């Protein structure tokens with residue numbers, strides 16, 4: 597199950613409201629909230645509770661908590677209410693920095709902040725709730741099959757530079773990533789990283805994976821040994837898109853010696869933003885999954 601952490605300053609109005617709204621959109625997710633300057637144990641502000649009630653949500657038992665590093669250990673994404681808060685959270689929790697964004701950035705509206713309504717009328721809290729709700733819906737449309745999930749990244753030495761370039765491109769787009777290495781240019785074995793990322797996909801720790809080696813081929817052969825993984829080696833955007841639409845691929849494999857940075861970036865974005873077509877393709881993918889179980 598994916599964990600999502602909403603962040604504001606005091607954890608008494610914006611982030612608990614955002615968490616409650618997100619939970620109503622994704623009841624299966626573990627949705628938490630925390631404050632970068634919280635007074636632990638404080639209840640939600642009365643106006644926030646009232647606005648929650650009006651939306652059929654309940655903040656009565658909410659108690660403020662301070663953001664700590666362990667909250668982000670298993671988190672797919674951390675969503676801060678403003679860019680400034682996102683910067684502060686990334687500074688405090690560097691291990692999770694690639695998974696922390698402002699909600700606006702995550703929704704594709706990078707200049708938009710959800711400002712603190714403290715001390716203002718109930719109407720201001722109502723505006724916060726509708727702004728958060730609009731941003732979350734925009735994020736849901738934008739991220740599609742990977743809404744509130746992160747992308748696992750891995751490579752061997754041959755794929756190191758391209759992996760870092762793709763990772764930076766995803767960060768710029770507000771796509772949360774979890775990096776599984778390698779971290780040096782020293783020679784290493786691609787199956788080790790295919791296993792790390794493939795296992796993360798198969799267990800749901802990440803929603804999808806991107807693996808890079810010299811050709812992408814070794815990574816795809818290795819990752820496809822893991823039950824539940826459907827890894828596709830592609831060299832450009834259309835192949836990446838079709839691997840999602842027709843094959844419901846959940847791991848993209850790129851070849852750093854075959855595909856340049858721009859094509860790899862386009863392939864990654866099309867892969868991550870395209871949903872499975874289902875229909876006749878679903879029966880075929882079901883046959884592939886049956887092979888996972890039967891080994892035949």
Ligand code: RB5
Nearest residue numbers: 754809810811813814815
């Ligand atoms: C490493 O030289 C290379 O063999 C590896 O990155 C990959 O291309 C394997 O498929």
